[in-house]
Amino acid sequence: MSPQHLKHFAALAIASAAALAGCAPTNAPAPPQAAQDAAVAKAAPLAHLSRTERLRAFLTERYGKAAKLSGKWRGSWTQDGDTRLTDWHVCAEQPVVTGDSWQQLLAVCGSPLDGAHPDPGAIDFFVLRPEADRFAVAAELTGQNFGSRGEPGTVQILRAGSDFYGFRIEHGWFGQGYSLITQTLVLPGPNGLVEAGGVRSHIDNTAAYDCDDADAEPDCQARLFNLDFTLHFDDRDPAARQWPLLIEETGLGCGGQPVRREHRFTLDPTTWSYAFPEALRREECE
Numbered sequence: 001m002s003p004q005h006l007k008h009f010a011a012l013a014i015a016s017a018a019a020l021a022g023c024a025p026t027n028a029p030a031p032p033q034a035a036q037d038a039a040v041a042k043a044a045p046l047a048h049l050s051r052t053e054r055l056r057a058f059l060t061e062r063y064g065k066a067a068k069l070s071g072k073w074r075g076s077w078t079q080d081g082d083t084r085l086t087d088w089h090v091c092a093e094q095p096v097v098t099g100d101s102w103q104q105l106l107a108v109c110g111s112p113l114d115g116a117h118p119d120p121g122a123i124d125f126f127v128l129r130p131e132a133d134r135f136a137v138a139a140e141l142t143g144q145n146f147g148s149r150g151e152p153g154t155v156q157i158l159r160a161g162s163d164f165y166g167f168r169i170e171h172g173w174f175g176q177g178y179s180l181i182t183q184t185l186v187l188p189g190p191n192g193l194v195e196a197g198g199v200r201s202h203i204d205n206t207a208a209y210d211c212d213d214a215d216a217e218p219d220c221q222a223r224l225f226n227l228d229f230t231l232h233f234d235d236r237d238p239a240a241r242q243w244p245l246l247i248e249e250t251g252l253g254c255g256g257q258p259v260r261r262e263h264r265f266t267l268d269p270t271t272w273s274y275a276f277p278e279a280l281r282r283e284e285c286e
Helices: 003-008 033-043 051-063
Strands: 073-079 082-098 101-112 121-131 134-146 154-161 164-175 178-189 192-204 226-233 245-252 258-265
Touching: 051 082, 051 101, 051 121, 051 134, 073 101, 073 134, 082 154, 082 164, 101 154, 101 164, 121 164, 134 178, 134 192, 154 226, 164 192
Parallel strands: none
Antiparallel strands: 073 082, 082 101, 101 121, 121 134, 154 164, 164 178, 178 192, 192 226, 226 245, 245 258
């Protein structure tokens, strides 16, 4: 994202206000904080409470008095009638300018205290709109399952069009020397926030247990792979409502063969999703 785009939004793709790893947007450095604040102030010059104060008030209203903008708080998570003690934290938040107004994007992550290896964590996604001196919910998608060991992964807020913003969640599974990391997109659709599809972010078996043994099969090393799938949006037409999605596949495939491929997708206006092929959701080198 380049500086000339600042007139369309009040922030870069934050991914968690320093609370989560990988907070930077996929295709841009962060604009100065002063520029973000100025854009929001211009879009809402009559606000009496600051954005931070309204955000704190929303968290307290939604999650209880212990909720806070930085750090964890103890709460609970109820799913399928089962209530579990859960540590919550704000894992992404960013104000964005849309047209002549602005919105606040927010993701809150929960980690059940008793999470076993296969257990996911929880993420609640919100699009909030300023209303008098508070935030009202414009759209939400809550109780979503991601990750393993009770950890939901990390969340990034990204810009996917001229004034079109969403969430990227990176979450993974690790076992027996294999790494399977997935990236999932949650975007605002015509009827609210929707999961628009997921692809791998990284896969490898470089630490595969069956290749560490003295009795490992002779061709074991030939089956090792290490691949990255880097996601970003093509913003060469900055005025376009939605930008094409690009995924770069790089690394080592079967037999250590170098791989470099680019995949291009557009958002389907009927299903409001990307038609990702199975090849981008695979667990093996090919």
